[in-house]
Amino acid sequence: MSKFSRRSVIKGFAATTALAVTGVGAARPTLAAPSVAKGTVFTVSTWGGTSQAAVKKWIGEEFERATGATLAYDIGILGTRYSKLIAQRANPSADVFFCSDEALASGLAAGVLEPVRKKALTNLPEVADWAMSVKSSSADTVAGVPYAMIALLMAYNPETVMTAPTSWNDLWNPEFAGKFSMISPAHSVMPPFLQVISEMNGGSATNIAPGLAKLAQLRPGKLHVVYPDWAGLLKSGEVVMATELTSYLDVMRSQGYPIEYAVPKEKGIGLMNFVGVIKGTKNPDLAEYFLDLTISQQSQLGLASDLFISPINAKLDVPSDLQKKCFCGDRSASLRFFDPAESAKVRPMWTERLMTEVVPNWKTR
Amino acid sequence: MKKPRIDIAKSLLLLPSLLLVTVLLGLPLVVIFVASFQPNALFPADRVGLFNYGYLVGSQYYLGILVRTLRLAIVGALITVPLGYVTAMLLQRVSGRAANLAIMGLTFPILAGPLVVILGWMALLPNRGPIFGPLVDAGWIAPPDLLGTEVAVLASLVQFMLPFAILTLFTSLRQIPNDLYEASRNLGASALQKFLHITLPLSLPGVLSSTIIVFSLGASSYISPHYLGGAADQTLTTLIAQFVLVTYNSPMAAASAMLLIAIMVAVIFGVGTAFGRLIRP
Numbered sequence: 001m002s003k004f005s006r007r008s009v010i011k012g013f014a015a016t017t018a019l020a021v022t023g024v025g026a027a028r029p030t031l032a033a034p035s036v037a038k039g040t041v042f043t044v045s046t047w048g049g050t051s052q053a054a055v056k057k058w059i060g061e062e063f064e065r066a067t068g069a070t071l072a073y074d075i076g077i078l079g080t081r082y083s084k085l086i087a088q089r090a091n092p093s094a095d096v097f098f099c100s101d102e103a104l105a106s107g108l109a110a111g112v113l114e115p116v117r118k119k120a121l122t123n124l125p126e127v128a129d130w131a132m133s134v135k136s137s138s139a140d141t142v143a144g145v146p147y148a149m150i151a152l153l154m155a156y157n158p159e160t161v162m163t164a165p166t167s168w169n170d171l172w173n174p175e176f177a178g179k180f181s182m183i184s185p186a187h188s189v190m191p192p193f194l195q196v197i198s199e200m201n202g203g204s205a206t207n208i209a210p211g212l213a214k215l216a217q218l219r220p221g222k223l224h225v226v227y228p229d230w231a232g233l234l235k236s237g238e239v240v241m242a243t244e245l246t247s248y249l250d251v252m253r254s255q256g257y258p259i260e261y262a263v264p265k266e267k268g269i270g271l272m273n274f275v276g277v278i279k280g281t282k283n284p285d286l287a288e289y290f291l292d293l294t295i296s297q298q299s300q301l302g303l304a305s306d307l308f309i310s311p312i313n314a315k316l317d318v319p320s321d322l323q324k325k326c327f328c329g330d331r332s333a334s335l336r337f338f339d340p341a342e343s344a345k346v347r348p349m350w351t352e353r354l355m356t357e358v359v360p361n362w363k364t365r
Numbered sequence: 366m367k368k369p370r371i372d373i374a375k376s377l378l379l380l381p382s383l384l385l386v387t388v389l390l391g392l393p394l395v396v397i398f399v400a401s402f403q404p405n406a407l408f409p410a411d412r413v414g415l416f417n418y419g420y421l422v423g424s425q426y427y428l429g430i431l432v433r434t435l436r437l438a439i440v441g442a443l444i445t446v447p448l449g450y451v452t453a454m455l456l457q458r459v460s461g462r463a464a465n466l467a468i469m470g471l472t473f474p475i476l477a478g479p480l481v482v483i484l485g486w487m488a489l490l491p492n493r494g495p496i497f498g499p500l501v502d503a504g505w506i507a508p509p510d511l512l513g514t515e516v517a518v519l520a521s522l523v524q525f526m527l528p529f530a531i532l533t534l535f536t537s538l539r540q541i542p543n544d545l546y547e548a549s550r551n552l553g554a555s556a557l558q559k560f561l562h563i564t565l566p567l568s569l570p571g572v573l574s575s576t577i578i579v580f581s582l583g584a585s586s587y588i589s590p591h592y593l594g595g596a597a598d599q600t601l602t603t604l605i606a607q608f609v610l611v612t613y614n615s616p617m618a619a620a621s622a623m624l625l626i627a628i629m630v631a632v633i634f635g636v637g638t639a640f641g642r643l644i645r646p
Contacts, residue, residue: 013373077610117487186607186612223596236493347612349406359597360429360597361597362597363597
């Protein structure tokens with residue numbers, strides 16, 4: 001089948017499915033599996049665990065049913081998967097890439113991800129403007145599609161911390177010295193965080209020296225990348241506070257950990273997660289269809305419910321229980337967003353400075 | 366003197382393994398070596414150069430990492446090899462099924478893999494863990510804060526490397542002919558004399574092998590320092606991972622990797638030369 005005719009068929013199915021799933025919670029369309037992509041293995045590069053399970057359940061099943069293709073998953077932490085993307089740029093083994101906004105910007109700049117045609121994304125008009133944090137170089141394409149908004153906030157154990165923290169400055173409170181877990185300086189959220197701390201201490205986005213000096217005085221007891229790194233210490237009482245992402249905090253709450261979170265008065269740090277198309281994918285049409293499904297109301301509701309993330313589809317009627325957890329609507333005003341492309345640009349040098357000028361002063365686990 | 370004749374047919378048998386080593390080890394090494402001179406985000410030059418190496422060895426922070434890597438590997442070897450030697454000697458005296466069981470038990474950490482071993486240590490070492498928790502709660506000891514220290518890394522390294530040392534030394538000790546011990550006993554040698562004049566000299570090749578193996582494992586260990594070490598106590602392996610997985614700086618990762626290889630080769634060469642003088646032909 002020629003590329004053109006295959007694209008047309010997929011477009012047809014995309015449109016049909018989009019129409020069929022317009023009402024959230026409506027019965028799924030009962031289309032027979034088409035043969036257009038039968039025998040094709042479509043590979044999704046994503047995080048493992050709950051992320052993979054939710055992608056499989058809320059996007060994968062519908063995708064396989066509508067296209068006839070079989071999904072395969074390349075699972076791992078973002079750094080590993082991104083390094084793989086770079087190494088396999090001549091012959092990529094995956095088709096679409098779940099990543100942070102900063103990694104999407106890096107991937108586009110490095111030429112391992114490619115922009116997506118707007119006209120192939122039927123659900124794109126429903127995506128909230130604030131979610132499109134990574135810009136494409138041309139007007140008729142988008143960098144990728146956002147699928148979730150998460151935020152870096154201050155978490156604390158309400159059983160031991162009687163007064164909830166109100167400012168990032170509370171991290172320097174001697175009461176918490178050695179008793180809080182800090183997100184790793186190597187994490188992608190650190191450039192915005194460093195900028196915030198710099199600004200709070202007389203610096204700016206171009207003058208991070210005050211932020212580095214202030215952070216060097218911090219006394220975290222533990223550094224973490226993901227919540228299991230410090231969850232055990234929270235239970236044992238060795239950690240009572242942490243800087244952590246909302247999606248993880250809600251997972252911890254659902255697992256019975258004693259955890260609450262507070263939005264600092266300087267605002268939390270908002271981050272967007274995206275799905276991008278891998279440059280050189282052998283299935284460009286399927287990749288576009290996959291992205292379109294990701295931002296549909298049905299997928300967004302499912303992903304938000306299972307992953308405790310804020311949906312990005314502005315037309316979605318978010319149920320009240322989910323509204324309490326997510327930073328949708330007015331609550332997003334309590335977050336501050338940064339330019340991911342700028343973060344990607346400064347991250348290597350800022351991480352280097354954090355690792356060499358700040359971390360040696362920390363006696364952390 | 367007659368020149369030894371080279372058996373071409375036998376030499377050809379070496380060809381597959383030589384090719385394998387050249388292609389699978391040599392070529393990647395060449396690629397890494399070339400990459401280590403490339404410009405990157407930290408050094409956005411328009412030419413190749415030694416700047417990555419200069420930056421690594423010229424910085425107090427990175428020199429600290431280098432010294433820490435060496436210290437962990439050397440101290441690890443200094444603890445593991447004597448411990449392994451004593452255990453191998455004791456193991457020699459155990460016979461039959463007991464010996465087999467002991468060897469199986471000793472090799473379990475190898476079978477389980479380093480990650481499982483480290484997860485075990487992560488469960489044992491917290492202040493409120495099963496070892497220290499009851500002691501801390503009873504007020505007998507202050508919280509030891511071992512997780513995130515070099516002591517924790519060293520303890521896990523020794524545990525993981527010990528079976529390698531024991532098995533190497535056990536094989537070496539078993540190769541010493543029993544006749545020598547019988548002859549020395551007939552000549553009235555004491556146990557200490559037998560050890561100093563027979564066991565120790567003849568087991569030196571095994572000691573050399575186990576030292577090289579244990580040192581290499583210690584220097585190239587990633588999982589122990591990553592999970593049990595402190596955030597401020599990086600080693601060359603965790604530094605390489607950071608360059609590859611976090612800042613996507615492959616030229617700096619390549620330079621760090623080449624430094625690690627250079628250090629390992631230098632130490633192994635030094636140890637080999639020193640032992641070589643002691644080993645009787």
